[in-house]
Amino acid sequence: MPSAAERTRTLVQSTCSAVLLVPGLEAVGPDQLMPLARSVGPDGDLFLELPADSPVVRAATHAEDDELTAVLEITDVAPVSVPHRIRGRAWVSGWLTTVPGLSGPGRTTLRLETGEVYVDDLWGAQDVRPEEFRDAVPDPLAGHETELLQHLHAAHGEQLATLCGLLGERSAGHCPAHPPAVVPLALDRYGLRLRLCEDRGRCYDARFEFPDPVRDVVELSQAMHTLFEAAAR
Structure with a gap:
């Protein structure tokens, strides 16, 4: 399984929505606290680009002794429609300072020195x-x-449903007489996670691991083919 550090790093560098939580700015609208871009430096600190007139930028510019604490909150939402759609959250807390000269006109880059991660x-x-x-x-x-999850959901729903047969005793009573709705929920280099929802509203997740971790979409295609072949036997 991916480590907690890998999962958090993936969320930080993904396109998941994120908002900066800064003491004293609780009344500011969330849209004013969302970084336009974010990246991770070699020391593990975050570089966040915001509009130059953002309240966060003003607060960081006028902070005394560079002691403006902040938390970057990231929310991960499944890219396909599924019950309980929020897949997770991550928080990176630390200290904000401005970094001159890194952004173009109308933007400012802030550095979040990483203190705690959860x-x-x-x-x-x-x-x-x-x-x-x-x-x-x-x-x-x-x-x-x-795009991969959306493609699997739109074009390979029947094949995904066959993976239910790999669940063994857990699938007893569900497949094939009363098959649940199967939705691809998450994908990483180690495997695929599906959410199975029964007609009475009960949902549970099933994880299908690849024979070996994949390094790219080509190896992913081969790994998915292996899974579908195993389910077809």
Whole structure:
């Protein structure tokens, strides 16, 4: 399974929505606290680009002794329609300072020095040490996950349903007489997670691991083919 540090790093560098929580700016609208872009530096600190007139930029510019604390909250929502759609959240807290000269006109880059990291997602809740976050690598499929899940949902629904047969005793009473609705929920280099929803509204997740971790979409295609072949036997 991906480590908590890898999962958090993936969320930070993904397109998931994010908002900066800054003491004293609680009344500011969320749209004014959303970074336009974000990246992670070699030391594990976050670089966040915001409009130059953002309240966060003004607060960081006028902070005394560079002691403006902040939390970047990231919310991960499944890219396909499914019950309980929020897949997880991550929080990176630390200290904000301005970084001159990195942004174009009308924008300002802020540096969030990473102090504490926490993730609560489909795998569970866990603290992440800053050095673990710094050294972690995002999942190689993260940039393609949205389109891949949407494609699986739209074009391979029947094949996904056949994976129910790989669940063994857990699928007793459900497949094939009363098959649940099957929705692809999450994808990473280690495997595919499906959400199965029964007609009475009960949902549960099933995880299907690949024979080996995949490094790109080509290897993913081969791994999915192996899964579907196993389900067809």
